[in-house]
Amino acid sequence: MKAKHQRLILVLLALVAVIGAALLAMSALKDQAAYFYTPGDVIKDSLPVGRAVRLGGMVKKGSIVREPDGVTIRFVVTDFKDEVPVVFKGIVPDLFKEDSGVIAEGKFTADGTFVADNILAKHDERYMPPQVAGAMHKSKSAEE
């Protein structure tokens, strides 16, 4: 094989690898990027039933209910305007409490309930998830 051909093959291989990786990344991104929703978005848009999404807002005061099995809890996520009921089976993070910011990962069911398989609460007292802060800000300025 001539050196020129060999170089060409190497370059082609590299191109195939790069394009392949880019295609792989794009298709995966399209399917898998979890979109972030606030309760307001959910009411406005059609429900993204069955897709992996994140829901962010505040845990509504007095809304946390524990089921008799001891591990399932129900609560309501609010942006002080619209509300979404959430059900979660598992141990909630230490900083999960009423009237405080939360991000839930999971899927919507057809009846509008959000089934969370993961709850992220803020890491420490000084911090609020920026998405939640943004959503709060939006719904507050909408009220005015």
Place this chain on the structure above:
Amino acid sequence: MIAEAGLAALWLAAALAALQLVLGALGLTKQRAEMLGGVRRIALAQALLTVFAFACLILLFLRVDLSVALVAQNDHADKPWLYKFAGTWGNHEGSMLMWVTILAAAGGAVALFERRLNERTLIATLAAQAAIGLGFYAFLLFASNPFARLSPPAAEGQGLNPLLQDPGLAFHPPTLYLGYVGLSVAFSFAVGALVTRYVGPAFARAMRPWVLAAWIMLTLGITAGSYWAYYELGWGGWWFWDPVENASLMPWLAATALLHSVTVLATRDGLRAWTIMLAVVAFSMSMVGTFLVRSGILTSVHAFAVDPRRGSFILALLVLYIGGALALFGLRIGTVKEGSRFDLVSREGALVLNNLLLSAILGIVLVGTLYPLAVEATTGEKLSVGAPYFNSAAGPLALLLVAVMAAGPLMRWRRDDLKVVVQRLALPVLLAACALLALTIWAPQIGLLPRLGLILAAGVAAGSVAPLWKRNLRRTPLFTYGMVIAHLGIAVSLAGMASESAFIKETLVAARPGETHVVGPYKVRFDSVEPVAGPNWTAVEATLTATRDDRQPLTLRTQSRSYWAPPTETSEAAIKTVLDGQLYVVLGNAAEDGRWQLRLWWKPFVTLIWLGGAMVAFGGFLSLVGRVWRERRAYGRAEAYA
């Protein structure tokens, strides 16, 4: 006084960095190689000054000097001394000071130990290191001064985030930073080589130990960070594809590629331009990581404070250094002669494939990490990219990469026969086939990725040790052992990851003391719940007894802790390691009727993940020692004959 001394030392070090840059540039333009001695001494002095400044900050933290703002915000008199000490870098300013200290120390080490690089290239390298240093000194002094005084002094410190109050804090950040910032040496070498047009095997042999050392530290830091997150967060996961984790993975991917391409350059004088490019990319990834973590655009336990000014400052440095290096690369690379040729089926060919795959994975991780930020910046839409994306996009490539890793070391340099290579791979393939058969019979239900992972791990484990086959083991060089152990470590780690995700068992219950629940092969009895207290926390502690067949029962204690400075709740998982896996128990919340939430996991062979990581680092260490030792000897011989 200590704070002022530290600050003065920092200013002095910054001035020395400027001097180092100017002298280096003069030495290069005036063709005066004898200036090297001066540049070396300045680099050393600069390193000592930053180490002194860092020691000052540590001392302030140990003494809980509340007249220093940083100490008042992050320290507390009640903290155990280890967390006062390690808390020095458990905050933005302190960790940036550690960054700069390691940067200067790396430059100092090059000045002290590097003897093989020619003088002009070494001067250019040290000048480049000083140029990087200048930007980060400016960042530290103008936007993140760790020694700022607080007037009047605070009455009480605010304490350290309890999640960070763990022995892991003493180990994970320093090793990770040594790796991260150690890559700056590779960057400076590349710049030095471009400036003085000195790209070739001798340059690669000089650069290799530095890359290897940084890579070992990076490997250790990532492994330690993964295990720390695993036991401290109580979520039972070992990798979350969190942007901050990706920030450490990306330099590692680039450094791993660099490590392999620098070998091609050193041994066969191939891949000249590519190696230089990778050296630039590797440290660029470190800086991108620093930007992501330190700018506050990401929110995580690593982002200590949000200050947009800092973000733009680091971004400006990033653009300056990466842009500058790439521009230099574009200007000079045309003058670098083409390296020597090789066949596609050869060791070089396999290493090129390794580099391509590593770069592709790096690209995928980079896209997944930056995409949400880019989308938010342009459209304002918020989205997040998580494990499903990374696993499905990077997973297949990573498995392919591991397969190439098994075949590469069995191939000859320059040219090899595909048939013969296939013959050499017979045993690994046979083992992989056995694994496939065993899994089909005994575990038909597991997913595709874990299945492929387990099969590959079996084959690759055999392939990794195959280079030792039929060799005189006593005369095999140490660095060959290093490669074998590092590759075997990858197989071990892969086996752990695949086994954990394929065979994990989870039980989630609300239980009363006295009840027994089953998880995997264990029967776990919930014995009691009691209050306990520590130096700066109180907790409820659950005691459980796990029995399996007629083995010795295991006692597990898991806590739900409340810290008071700052007021935070954390859960401390109970983890018991046995030969074939780990039992992982977390105590949740109490229900009103006296039941407690318990989450029990049985994770078969999960410890292999970190054992593999440690093996990879150890292999790197053997390789480093072997190379340095051999080259010292060769150097000594050359001197004796000279």
